Amino acid sequence: MKANSNLERILTSGQFAVTAECGPPKGTLGEVVRRKGESLKFCCDALNVTDNQTAIVRMSSISGCALLKGLGIDPVMQMVVRDRNRIAIQSDILGAVALGIRNMLCLSGDHQKFGNHPSAKGVYDIDSIQLIQIVKRMRDEKKFLNGEDISGEVPLFIGAAANPFADPFEFRVRRLAKKIKAGVDFIQTQAIFDMERFLRWMAMVRDQGLDKKAHILAGIIPIKSVGMARYMAKNVAGITVPKEIVTRMEQAKDAKEEGVKIAIEIIEQIKEIEGVHGVHVMAVAWEDIVPRVVKEAGLMPRPLV
């Protein structure tokens, strides 16, 4: 065991993992995070806390994770390289470990232009792949980037993102291979709607044996409304929503029900794909729906390991 987090135990024991996303509030109420944590704790193995997602200022991921940890939940601390240089990154990692956080997701981060402080200076001192290398070295060699010794252990289960739907498509698997070479333990993918493309990507992943080197969790976004389907199809770079799905949402009597149905169908298909070891449910502003999606996808109860 590298970090002995619940997520690591589930995945290394060969079970199909479920993680979900918990967005922290635009404010100081820890209760918001705790409430989301309570509603999600029984339907997932670990909970990601986003790090100023879409570059909108929110409560920090590290504090959200600490709040979840207090409820006995295994948190995944997301960390973007947009807002911190190598000094702040390593410092926050030390603090996160001290607070009991055992999983970390290394990300580039959405560009600050998309957020609520678009004129901010983006840091990008290092990139997400270099971040993976830094965390791995901190964990395995107990050394900072500069080679100096760290006092104490740095047990972290290291994650990263992968987007099979971005371009250039042929490079997407090579980039995953780079992340694995850098030392990643698990991958959470961008949300999957275009199953055909995801299957092609997974075939390339298996051809290179990458599914044996890192645990791949497939991203799921339950679609809450027709507007959301259209918005994602049109405006979100790196998310592909096929026309059939938008049409299904448009024609449904109850769009929310249809969104749940689609999410469950996608999970059912993903469960059958060789090399996929779990799902990561990102119910943006619709966390309440996650328990139902997980249950109806046949993934309850969550195993105890």
Added chain:
Amino acid sequence: MIVAERKPIQEILSMISGLRKILILGCKGCVTVCSAGSEREVMILATIIRMGRKKKDEPIELVERTLVRQCDPEFIDQLSDSIGQFDAVLSMACGVGVNFLADRYPKTIALPAVNTKFYGVAEEQGVWSERCAGCGDCILNLTGGLCPVARCSKGLFNGPCGGSVNGKCEINPDINCVWQLIYDRLKGLNQLDKLDEILPVKDWGVSSHGGPRKIVREDLKI
């Protein structure tokens, strides 16, 4: 070249408000090539300022002049005899020129008439775009000659982020994803394996993050 763009006229007018005698100083270097601060732009700016001030009934005396370069003592020192007569110099050179004026003439107000944008190329007539960030440690040998520091919106070193779609950057569909360009170019050169190497963290200490930079060439000093 250094690419610049003239500031909005209202901003310039408010900058020189209350000043009566001004030297508008063009530069025949980069800003002439990118049509921001050549002799012609000096003349146009002077005309607009005169009109603006006349409308407010606050006439102004303007002298127009354009130096070969404002970043070289040989040329900037040509102003030494006459500069004392002006309330301010409104420089149409890049920021380097304004700085050098301020360095050389401590008693003269030096004002910028342009916004200095980037090191770039003329893509076509009337269109310029960025190519180099002056980071102090060139890695173009590793990236097919195309710079991710200057041309990737996130300055990533190890391939495109998840927002690269149809060759475009997620922040603006008018911006090419440089990592798509790097990928296509290395593919064409049969060097795609270069992208499998993880580029190490960069030393920003040799960029502007390490403090103002200076080069001394003893072999060239007189």
